Amino acid sequence: MIIRALLVLILAAAVNATEFMDSWEPGKSENLSYEIRTFQPSETVNYCNLKITRTKDKAPIFIVEQKLTIPGQSLELYSTETYAGENLQIASSENSFKLPEQGAKKLEVDTLIIKALADQGKLTISFNTHRLPRSVLQLTGPLTTTVGFRLVSRNMDFKIGNVRDYEFINLLTLKDTISKAPEARDSIMGIENVRTPAGTFDCYKVKNMVSGSESYNYYTTDARHIPVKTEIIDPKSGQPTMTQILQKYE
Numbered sequence: 542m543i544i545r546a547l548l549v550l551i552l553a554a555a556v557n558a559t560e561f562m563d564s565w566e567p568g569k570s571e572n573l574s575y576e577i578r579t580f581q582p583s584e585t586v587n588y589c590n591l592k593i594t595r596t597k598d599k600a601p602i603f604i605v606e607q608k609l610t611i612p613g614q615s616l617e618l619y620s621t622e623t624y625a626g627e628n629l630q631i632a633s634s635e636n637s638f639k640l641p642e643q644g645a646k647k648l649e650v651d652t653l654i655i656k657a658l659a660d661q662g663k664l665t666i667s668f669n670t671h672r673l674p675r676s677v678l679q680l681t682g683p684l685t686t687t688v689g690f691r692l693v694s695r696n697m698d699f700k701i702g703n704v705r706d707y708e709f710i711n712l713l714t715l716k717d718t719i720s721k722a723p724e725a726r727d728s729i730m731g732i733e734n735v736r737t738p739a740g741t742f743d744c745y746k747v748k749n750m751v752s753g754s755e756s757y758n759y760y761t762t763d764a765r766h767i768p769v770k771t772e773i774i775d776p777k778s779g780q781p782t783m784t785q786i787l788q789k790y791e
Contacts, residue, residue, distance in 0.1 A: 561696050562601055562627065564764035570594040573691075573767070574789040576738075581775070581782045587611045589785065593692055601627060607688045609713075614641070618713060620688045629693045631684055632659050636712055648672045655712050657686075666715065674718040683707035684722055694727060694758065695766040699745050703729045709751045725751035727758075735759045737769050739787040744769060 570592060577587040588610040596602045602625045609618040618638040625632045634657040645651050654669040664678040678684070685693040685707060697705045708722035730746045744759035745766075759770040771785040 560764045561766050565595050567595055567597045572789075572791040573787060575785050576788050577783065577785045579783045580780075585613050587613075591691065601625065601629070602632075603629060603692055605689055605692050616641075620713075622686065622689045624689055624692060628683060629689075629696050630659065630680075631657070631664065631686065631689060633657065634686060634688065634712060636688075655715065657712060666712065673716060676715070676718050676720070678710075678720065678722055681708075685709060687711045687713065691768045694747070695760060695768065697727065697729075699729060699760065699762070699766060701729050701731055701745075723752045725749065730757075732762060733759065735770050737787045739769065739790045742767070742769050 573591040573593070575589040575591075577589055579585050579587075590608045590610075592606040594604045594606075596604065602623065605620075605622045605624070607618075607620040607622075609620070610616075611618070616638055618636065620634065620636040622634040623632040624630065634655075636655040637652055639652045640648060640650065644653075648670045649672060650670045652669075655666070656668075657664055657666045659680060662680050664680055664684065666676040666678070668675070683693070683706075686709070690709070693707075694705075697703070705727040707725055707727075709725040710719075710722040726749070728748045728750075730748050733744055733746050735742050735744045742759075742761045744761055747758045747760060749756045749758055753776075754773065755776060756771060756773040758768060760766040760768055767787070767790060769787040771783075772781045773783040774780070775782045
């Protein structure tokens with residue numbers, strides 16, 4: 542089923558490869574480590590580790606593996622997503638995490654597993670518990686998730702003033718049936734110098750708007766377009782409520 546979904550998405554992609562795609566050799570992997578710091582309602586620190594691999598297939602297929610560690614809740618969330626074709630359309634997603642005692646009792650499973658599969662223009666989202674409803678989204682355009690956006694956004698046309706519209710979904714917080722993912726927009730604002738523990742980089746500053754929420758993402762200006770920093774902004778104060786900063790890149 543997943544292979545068929547991949548083939549459909551590859552055949553549907555009809556744009557030329559970008560510099561990002563050209564610079565990533567088949568079979569190559571990269572590892573990125575981030576610190577996620579939230580400031581409201583209280584300051585907390587979480588960690589995200591990503592491994593992104595381009596397979597050796599002739600057409601572009603990328604696998605994104607994420608481990609999200611939340612020390613304050615003793616939680617570790619694991620995700621694996623597949624993106625295919627020159628447009629990097631989502632093909633599949635699988636997410637799992639062990640539930641705390643109260644959540645396990647409510648959902649009647651010790652470990653929650655969330656799966657999503659794209660096939661014939663639809664994304665079917667299912668859970669391993671009858672307590673959460675199955676959803677089917679119509680894929681009318683590009684769609685990405687909180688796991689995959691760090692890959693897919695790197696494939697955009699990085700020119701100041703350019704805008705990219707797509708749909709965005711957070712599978713890890715999905716609790717209700719939905720038929721359409723929220724609309725999102727990336728706008729390339731300019732170039733800024735960004736200092737991180739992984740190094741100092743010249744970056745494209747990209748404004749992101751989704752469901753009324755404003756954030757800024759910073760991607761290196763070289764062909765790799767590494768995502769080095771994210772800031773979610775409080776609309777009232779204009780100050781960051783969350784930052785995600787690159788700690789290590791391999």
